[in-house]
Amino acid sequence: xxxxxxxxxxxxxxxxxxxxxxxxxxxxxxxxxxxxxxxxxxxxxxxxxxxxxxxxxxxxxxxxxxxxxxxxxxxxxxxxxxxxxxxxxxxxxxxxxxxxxxxxxxxxxxxxxxxxxxxxxxxxxxxxxxxxxxxxxxxxxxxxxxxxxxxxxxxxxxxxxxxxxxxxxxxxxxxxxxxxxxxxxxxxxxxxxxxxxxxxxxxxxxxxxxxxxxxxxxxxxxxxxxxxxxxxxxxxxxxxxxxxxxxxxxxxxxxxxxxxxxxxxxxxxxxxxxxxxxxxxxxxxxxxxxxxxxxxxxxxxxxxxxxxxxxxxxxxxxxxxxxxxxxxxxxxxxxxxxxxxxxxxxxxxxxxxxxxxxxxxxxxxxxxxxxxxxxxxxxxxxxxxxxxxxxxxxxxxxxxxxxxxxxxxxxxxxxxxxxxxxxxxxxxxxxxxxxxxxxxxxxxxxxxxxxxxxxxxx
Amino acid sequence: xxxxxxxxxxxxxxxxxxxxxxxxxxxxxxxxxxxxxxxxxxxxxxxxxxxxxxxxxxxxxxxxxxxxxxxxxxxxxxxxxxxxxxxxxxxxxxxxxxxxxxxxxxxxxxxxxxxxxxxxxxxxxxxxxxxxxxxxxxxxxxxxxxxxxxxxxxxxxxxxxxxxxxxxxxxxxxxxxxxxxxxxxxxxxxxxxxxxxxxxxxxxxxxxxxxxxxxxxxxxxxxxxxxxxxxxxxxxxxxxxxxxxxxxxxxxxxxxxxxxxxxxxxxxxxxxxxxxxxxxxxxxxxxxxxxxxxxxxxxxxxxxxxxxxxxxxxxxxxxxxxxxxxxxxxxxxxxxxxxxxxxxxxxxxxxxxxxxxxxxxxxxxxxxxxxxxxxxxxxxxxxxxxxxxxxxxxxxxxxxxxxxxxxxxxxxxxxxxxxxxxxxxxxxxxxxxxxxxxxxxxxxxxxxxxxxxxxxxxxxxxxxxxxxxxxxxxxxxxxxxxxxxxxxxxxxxxxxxxxxxxxxxxxxxxxxxxxx
Numbered sequence: 001x002x003x004x005x006x007x008x009x010x011x012x013x014x015x016x017x018x019x020x021x022x023x024x025x026x027x028x029x030x031x032x033x034x035x036x037x038x039x040x041x042x043x044x045x046x047x048x049x050x051x052x053x054x055x056x057x058x059x060x061x062x063x064x065x066x067x068x069x070x071x072x073x074x075x076x077x078x079x080x081x082x083x084x085x086x087x088x089x090x091x092x093x094x095x096x097x098x099x100x101x102x103x104x105x106x107x108x109x110x111x112x113x114x115x116x117x118x119x120x121x122x123x124x125x126x127x128x129x130x131x132x133x134x135x136x137x138x139x140x141x142x143x144x145x146x147x148x149x150x151x152x153x154x155x156x157x158x159x160x161x162x163x164x165x166x167x168x169x170x171x172x173x174x175x176x177x178x179x180x181x182x183x184x185x186x187x188x189x190x191x192x193x194x195x196x197x198x199x200x201x202x203x204x205x206x207x208x209x210x211x212x213x214x215x216x217x218x219x220x221x222x223x224x225x226x227x228x229x230x231x232x233x234x235x236x237x238x239x240x241x242x243x244x245x246x247x248x249x250x251x252x253x254x255x256x257x258x259x260x261x262x263x264x265x266x267x268x269x270x271x272x273x274x275x276x277x278x279x280x281x282x283x284x285x286x287x288x289x290x291x292x293x294x295x296x297x298x299x300x301x302x303x304x305x306x307x308x309x310x311x312x313x314x315x316x317x318x319x320x321x322x323x324x325x326x327x328x329x330x331x332x333x334x335x336x337x338x339x340x341x342x343x344x345x346x347x348x349x350x351x352x353x354x355x356x357x358x359x360x361x362x363x364x365x366x367x368x369x370x371x372x373x374x375x376x377x378x379x380x381x382x383x384x385x386x387x388x389x390x391x392x393x394x395x396x397x398x399x400x401x402x403x404x405x406x407x408x409x410x411x412x413x414x415x416x417x418x419x420x421x422x423x424x425x426x427x428x429x430x431x432x433x434x435x436x437x438x439x440x441x442x443x444x445x446x447x448x449x450x451x452x453x454x455x456x457x458x
Numbered sequence: 459x460x461x462x463x464x465x466x467x468x469x470x471x472x473x474x475x476x477x478x479x480x481x482x483x484x485x486x487x488x489x490x491x492x493x494x495x496x497x498x499x500x501x502x503x504x505x506x507x508x509x510x511x512x513x514x515x516x517x518x519x520x521x522x523x524x525x526x527x528x529x530x531x532x533x534x535x536x537x538x539x540x541x542x543x544x545x546x547x548x549x550x551x552x553x554x555x556x557x558x559x560x561x562x563x564x565x566x567x568x569x570x571x572x573x574x575x576x577x578x579x580x581x582x583x584x585x586x587x588x589x590x591x592x593x594x595x596x597x598x599x600x601x602x603x604x605x606x607x608x609x610x611x612x613x614x615x616x617x618x619x620x621x622x623x624x625x626x627x628x629x630x631x632x633x634x635x636x637x638x639x640x641x642x643x644x645x646x647x648x649x650x651x652x653x654x655x656x657x658x659x660x661x662x663x664x665x666x667x668x669x670x671x672x673x674x675x676x677x678x679x680x681x682x683x684x685x686x687x688x689x690x691x692x693x694x695x696x697x698x699x700x701x702x703x704x705x706x707x708x709x710x711x712x713x714x715x716x717x718x719x720x721x722x723x724x725x726x727x728x729x730x731x732x733x734x735x736x737x738x739x740x741x742x743x744x745x746x747x748x749x750x751x752x753x754x755x756x757x758x759x760x761x762x763x764x765x766x767x768x769x770x771x772x773x774x775x776x777x778x779x780x781x782x783x784x785x786x787x788x789x790x791x792x793x794x795x796x797x798x799x800x801x802x803x804x805x806x807x808x809x810x811x812x813x814x815x816x817x818x819x820x821x822x823x824x825x826x827x828x829x830x831x832x833x834x835x836x837x838x839x840x841x842x843x844x845x846x847x848x849x850x851x852x853x854x855x856x857x858x859x860x861x862x863x864x865x866x867x868x869x870x871x872x873x874x875x876x877x878x879x880x881x882x883x884x885x886x887x888x889x890x891x892x893x894x895x896x897x898x899x900x901x902x903x904x905x906x907x908x909x910x911x912x913x914x915x916x917x918x919x920x921x922x923x924x925x926x927x928x929x930x931x932x933x934x935x936x937x938x939x940x941x942x943x944x945x946x947x948x949x950x951x952x953x954x955x956x957x958x959x960x961x962x963x964x965x966x967x968x969x970x971x972x973x974x
Contacts, residue, residue, distance in 0.1 A: 110902075112496070112902045112904075114489065114492055114493040114496045114497075115493050115496040115497035115500060116496040116499075116500065116902065116904060116934075116936070117500040117936070117937060118904075118934065118937055119937055157937040157938060157973070158506065158523050158524075158525070158938065158973035158974050159525075159937075159938075159940070159973045161523055177791060177793055177800065178739075178789075178790065178791045179791070181738070181739060181789055182789070188657065188660050189631065189656065189657070189659070189660070190629070190630075190631035190660065191631050191633065191634055192634070193634050193787075193806075194634070194741060194787040194788075194789050194804050194806070195789075195804060195849070195851075196789065196791075196802030196803055196804050196849055196850060196851030196857075197789070197791060197802040197851065198802075198851065199799075199800060199802070199851060199852075199853055200800070202853060202854070202855060203855075204855070205855045205897050205903045205906075206897070206902070206903040206904070206934070207903075292794065292799060293799030293800075294799075354899060354902055356902060373619055373620075374619070376676060377619045377620070377674060380674075380677060380736060381736055381741060382674065382679040382734055382736070383674075385672075386617065386622055386672070388617055400501060401497075401500070401501060402496070402497050402500050403497075443493040443496075443497060444489075444490045444493055444494075445486035445489060445490055
């Protein structure tokens with residue numbers, strides 16, 4: 001923001017405050033006004049506080065590592081002050097699935113603007129070929145070799161029950177671009193088949209997630225720039241039709257009030273007094289030499305200032321059009337890994353082009369130290385033929401009704417103008433307006449609005 | 459501007475405006491109606507809700523699932539007499555299949571699994587036809603009414619980390635390719651003849667009683683099969699919709715009962731061995747199977763004179779076969795491909811060599827009929843069948859597969875009839891299959907299409923044997939209900955060729971399935 005805008009904002013705020021004082025005796029302040037104020041806390045790099053500026057190193061060219069010339073020479077996880085690139089590396093620690101061996105049940109799905117639901121439940125086991133974390137990914141495995149092994153055993157919907165996948169994702173660099181070995185066991189074919197790896201920027205069929213949304217992008221594939229700071233007060237928004245969710249926590253089903261779920265879990269120590277989270281806002285531009293022809297051009301991340309956990313991400317194409325908004329709820333799942341032990345509890349992926357609201361919820365997360373015998377047995381294509389769900393993990397997080405789906409994330413149109421343009425077509429804006437008015441997704445046009453009356457989830 | 463012209467222009471504008479408003483209302487009404495259907499279907503799972511969930515709640519160790527499926531295929535035209543077939547019917551199948559799968563977990567590693575199903579095909583009851591009469595002498599054509607068909611699978615499985623054993627009735631699918639190359643263990647219900655395809659094998663295989671053990675070590679596995687039950691293929695029979703029009707419905711020769719392997723004779727049992735290994739981007743496997751030909755071959759066991767004509771006494775017998783096969787696949791990605799960028803590719807290869815395939819030898823049969831020889835009217839040959847496929851992952855969630863399938867009879871002679879694994883009525887047959895599939899983004903991927911072309915070329919005799927074209931539109935109504943529309947067309951070739959004989963069998967079909 002420039003100084004004129006700041007003055008204008010100050011005047012606007014003062015005026016609004018006076019108005020609020022005048023009516024405070026008779027009415028409660030409108031929620032929208034509070035939301036507006038919260039949305040105006042963003043600052044450009046120039047406007048950042050001295051404290052934040054002290055954390056930031058504006059250098060754009062830093063010494064490179066002697067052995068791996070495309071990464072910074074300073075050892076990961078770096079020391080403050082951080083360059084934008086280093087912040088990007090730190091945020092790459094927190095990919096969709098935590099970078100440690102574990103067992104989870106992934107409940108995922110998508111709802112269309114007409115209310116069609118497609119969901120899946122998959123029990124997933126992961127093992128690593130190096131140390132946990134980004135450090136292990138960078139240094140412990142050579143490019144062109146698999147750094148992890150992931151299995152997925154589908155338990156829902158009935159059509160895909162028993163279908164399994166084995167992913168062997170590779171450490172990649174510019175010479176070694178094969179991203180993974182990929183096998184599917186089809187219950188209908190009763191065959192294990194090696195599949196071509198998915199194209200990285202393409203969303204999965206009937207889904208809003210792309211392959212890279214799941215597996216993560218390497219931080220050296222992008223140019224990083226710090227746009228400024230912001231305060232986030234919400235990421236994933238539950239509808240008013242879903243006052244509670246049932247979570248599998250350490251094997252026990254626990255009913256949780258959705259309104260009480262915090263963005264980074266209960267034990268995150270850096271919440272502001274008003275409940276917000278201070279974030280850096282980073283702009284990552286895809287490097288054409290690393291990812292030629294990649295469909296995404298610019299990614300904008302809101303990462304928390306202390307751990308660099310990405311709470312929100314926006315994708316723009318080469319024309320600057322908004323493609324997707326991703327927001328997350330995190331939990332401190334692996335306490336032994338300290339600040340690096342946060343993982344996504346739930347992620348919402350809103351594909352703007354098709355107005356697909358997708359989600360992925362990681363339920364029943366358990367760290368697993370696989371025995372050598374288990375590792376040899378489970379993470380092979382042939383194991384899938386055995387149809388053996390070694391450690392079943394149950395979930396009750398499947399969404400039963402389209403109106404119980406997550407809300408589309410907020411767009412924040414006023415933030416960082418010129419750097420981002422979160423404009424959506426009028427038809428989608430109308431659906432957003434209807435959603436904001438109803439407090440849940442609305443699938444009918446304004447004329448047929450009676451459907452907005454929906455019972456809360458039981 | 460005249461008053462009339464102004465009035466006309468205003469009327470036109472009003473009409474356009476009214477039309478646009480009406481169109482907008484109609485559009486929103488239609489989209490609201492679709493939305494209502496979508497939301498209703500999203501929660502439509504009555505069996506899951508009222509049967510499966512309560513059962514699984516009451517018996518936590520029990521897993522219960524199933525599906526109901528309705529297939530209908532209808533001929534585009536009714537042709538009357540085609541070859542030997544009286545095609546006085548339009549429906550090729552009106553099949554309704556209910557399948558239930560249960561699995562009871564007894565203790566760690568120990569489970570009992572059962573699959574039961576029942577099928578009713580309405581083609582014999584729901585249309586008037588003299589050409590369709592197979593249900594009169596073979597009830598299973600219409601309804602699965604025997605325990606053998608109803609109890610589809612039933613086996614106990616016991617698993618340890620490095621060892622599995624499954625004992626009971628089960629089906630085994632070997633191989634990785636579309637089509638059957640090393641997938642040789644179970645017989646198949648081939649009532650659909652040339653229209654049977656890989657995605658239907660699951661419901662068309664004939665499970666067998668066997669012991670199936672696998673040892674796992676490192677990236678390797680070794681599987682042993684001991685099969686003490688025999689199930690032959692069920693071919694389309696006279697009076698069925700897909701019975702070959704190139705074959706007569708009856709014969710003047712004397713057909714004796716089929717001599718088939720006996721389950722209670724140890725020497726009749728079958729054995730299989732499979733080794734698999736994964737080495738990074740390459741995985742491969744080897745198989746050996748000592749089994750029976752799933753289709754009997756008629757042996758001449760004598761002759762009779764009738765009306766001055768020599769009739770053959772024919773006894774169909776299943777023959778012992780040795781199969782040795784190989785399967786492998788390899789994955790890689792091509793970079794900087796024009797228009798596509800990165801192009802992920804998988805190569806698959808599979809081959810089977812079969813020793814001792816018995817063929818009917820029409821030359822020898824003719825000699826016996828003429829009283830010039832005393833043979834059993836058969837000839838033994840070895841056969842090879844193999845396929846190479848490339849699968850490409852294209853943008854837009856599209857897939858393209860090219861698969862060349864090759865069948866050859868070694869030391870082939872012109873008088874040989876059909877036999878396991880060999881060329882189709884010829885020394886060799888080549889089927890270069892092309893497959894393309896993609897979902898449509900504008901339907902949010904609910905609608906997808908598949909197109910497959912199967913041209914058949916053989917030599918040295920027949921040449922072009924026709925082409926089959928399959929187009930499929932699949933629509934996901936909900937996460938439980940799916941429907942599809944299928945067109946199968948047969949073109950080219952002569953009336954005795956693989957696809958040529960079915961030139962009048964072009965059909966469209968639809969399928970509706972509900973899984974719970």
